[in-house]
Amino acid sequence: ETSHEGVLEFCYYGKWSPFCYLDEEEASVACKQMGYSKYAAFLSPDEYLWDINTTYTGSLFNYFSCSTYGTENSLSSCTFYSTSSSSCAVSCTQPRAIRCYETENNCIDGQARLVNGFIAQAGRVEVCVDGIWGSVCDVGWTKSDAFVVCKQLGYVNSEPFIYTDSKYGKGDGPIVYSNVNC
Numbered sequence: 001e002t003s004h005e006g007v008l009e010f011c012y013y014g015k016w017s018p019f020c021y022l023d024e025e026e027a028s029v030a031c032k033q034m035g036y037s038k039y040a041a042f043l044s045p046d047e048y049l050w051d052i053n054t055t056y057t058g059s060l061f062n063y064f065s066c067s068t069y070g071t072e073n074s075l076s077s078c079t080f081y082s083t084s085s086s087s088c089a090v091s092c093t094q095p096r097a098i099r100c101y102e103t104e105n106n107c108i109d110g111q112a113r114l115v116n117g118f119i120a121q122a123g124r125v126e127v128c129v130d131g132i133w134g135s136v137c138d139v140g141w142t143k144s145d146a147f148v149v150c151k152q153l154g155y156v157n158s159e160p161f162i163y164t165d166s167k168y169g170k171g172d173g174p175i176v177y178s179n180v181n182c
Contacts (some may be wrong), residue, residue: 003027005097008095012082015060017059018059020059020063020095025076026078027042028070030128031100031101037131040099040100041099045094063079063126065078065080101173103130107128107132109116109130110129111128112127112153116168116169117168121150124169124171126171126173132174134173136176141164145180146162147160
């Protein structure tokens with residue numbers, strides 16, 4: 001467990017409560033509110049070490065929704081309905097855990113790189129978006145897309161070869177692009 005990941009809780013009228021249900025927009029707003037980038041990933045129970053001293057019996061929130069693009073800067077700006085009583089809490093034994101990503105100072109928006117390849121001309125494609133290095137999903141990824149990346153990296157006369165299914169490993173950052181079409 002690190003300071004940028006864990007069970008997300010929200011304080012409502014002096015009571016801390018976890019979220020049983022959470023979408024990407026709410027996770028994004030929570031990360032921004034805590035000073036991280038807008039990118040968030042959900043952690044599965046096997047990825048997150050649950051605190052054995054904490055028993056989660058429920059959530060005070062039976063509805064929580066931020067805007068479609070998570071443009072709010074605080075969870076309190078989102079729409080939510082609360083049971084406002086722990087005796088009426090929504091049943092929940094495994095609350096949602098998230099990972100927030102820190103903005104890095106070592107990348108420029110739009111910059112591309114190849115990571116985890118055995119040579120400089122091979123690897124997982126990562127792109128800097130909003131100060132975060134993130135992966136490009138391989139769904140719909142074609143030679144045309146790879147050619148654009150190769151050209152951007154200075155490999156102008158290269159004939160790209162593409163691999164799918166995370167041949168070069170899963171990235172540490174979020175997926176910042178999917179269904180790319182060059």
